[in-house]
Amino acid sequence: MIYRILHDESYLMHVIPPVESMAKLGEEHGTFAFNAEPKPYQEVWKPLEIEFRPCEGSKATEVPDVSENFGRLFLSERAFSVLGELLEQNGECLPVTFGGRKGYIFNPTATAEQHDAAIQSVIAYDEHGNLAHFAFDEERLASVSVFKTNLDLYKGVFCGERLRDLSIAEGLTGVTFSPDVSNPVGESFGSVQ
Numbered sequence: 143m144i145y146r147i148l149h150d151e152s153y154l155m156h157v158i159p160p161v162e163s164m165a166k167l168g169e170e171h172g173t174f175a176f177n178a179e180p181k182p183y184q185e186v187w188k189p190l191e192i193e194f195r196p197c198e199g200s201k202a203t204e205v206p207d208v209s210e211n212f213g214r215l216f217l218s219e220r221a222f223s224v225l226g227e228l229l230e231q232n233g234e235c236l237p238v239t240f241g242g243r244k245g246y247i248f249n250p251t252a253t254a255e256q257h258d259a260a261i262q263s264v265i266a267y268d269e270h271g272n273l274a275h276f277a278f279d280e281e282r283l284a285s286v287s288v289f290k291t292n293l294d295l296y297k298g299v300f301c302g303e304r305l306r307d308l309s310i311a312e313g314l315t316g317v318t319f320s321p322d323v324s325n326p327v328g329e330s331f332g333s334v335q
Contacts, residue, residue, distance in 0.1 A: 143280065143302070144277075144278045144283065144300055144301070144302060144321075144323055145301055145302070145306050145319035145320060145321055146298055146299070146300055146319070146320045146322065146323045146325065146326070147210045147215065147288075147299045147300065147301055147317050147318075148210060148317060148318045148319070148320055149209055149317060149318075150206065150315070150316050150317055150318050151196075151197045151202065152200070152202055153202050153205070154194035154196055154202050154203070154206065155194065155195060155196070155197055155209050155211050156192050156193070156194055156209040156211055156216035156247075157192060157193045157195055158174065158192050158211075158214075159175065159190075159191075159192070159193060160172075160175040160176055162175070162190050162191055162192075163175035163176075163190060166188040166189075167183070167186060167187070167188065167190075171186045178212050178213030178290070178296040179296055180213075180233075180249075180250055180251045180252070180290050181251070182234055182249070182251055183234065183236060183249060184236065187237075189237045189238055190236075190247070191238070191239050191240065192238045192240050192247070193240065194209075194240060204315075205218070205240070205243075206218070206316020206317070207220055207221040207314040208221045208225075208315070208316040209316050209317070210316075210317050212297055213290055213297045213298065214247050214248060214250070214299070215229075215247070215248040215250075215299060215317075216238070216245055216246070216247055216248075217229075217235065217245055217246040217247075217248055218245050219245060220314075221314050222235060222245070224308065224312045225305065225308065225314070226246070228288075228304065228305060228308065229248050229250075229288055229305075231287055232251065232252035232287050232288050232289060233249050233250040233251045233252065233288065234248070234251065235247075235248050235249075236248075236249055252288065252290070253289055253290050253291060253292065253296075254278055254289055254290070254300070255291065255292050257282045257283055257286060257289075258279075258282060259278045259279045259282040259283045260276060260278060260279075260293060261276070261277045261278060264276065264277045265293065273293060273294065274324065276291070276293050276294075276324050277323065278291075278323065280302070283302060286302070287301060287302060287304060288300065288301045288305055294326060297326070298326055300323060
């Protein structure tokens, strides 16, 4: 089964400040903070100082092990020790700091399109032309642990059972896994304050 990784709003969400990204990565690569395209940054990377904020309406105060935001994942050092090797098969773990602590931003570089895995016959749009439904061919993604798709402009992060099961077995906090890959908001939704 394929899952959409969603931020658990009972935890703080990571935010990559655009000013920090532009200052450290320069004009050409500084758009990292707001450009979700699956392109590599390892060669130009300089560790960024990120922030954590509660989602709108949330009273969260705890930094999670994993956070999903705008097509990327934050990994605490604990989450990196559990998931890093698996994730790096389909992307890059880029070092970051926050409040004197260390962590990583996982930048997925694999896409459903690279594996011809978007099921074209089920893609549907609403009356306003907005993407309403899509699905993936699991067999074509069997060797892919985590990926993005151009269908949602690379803003979602998707995974298979191996990553989901490992995260749950190790008790990693901060994300949930939805089998409804078309739903970018899960059961609840709020913007970052």
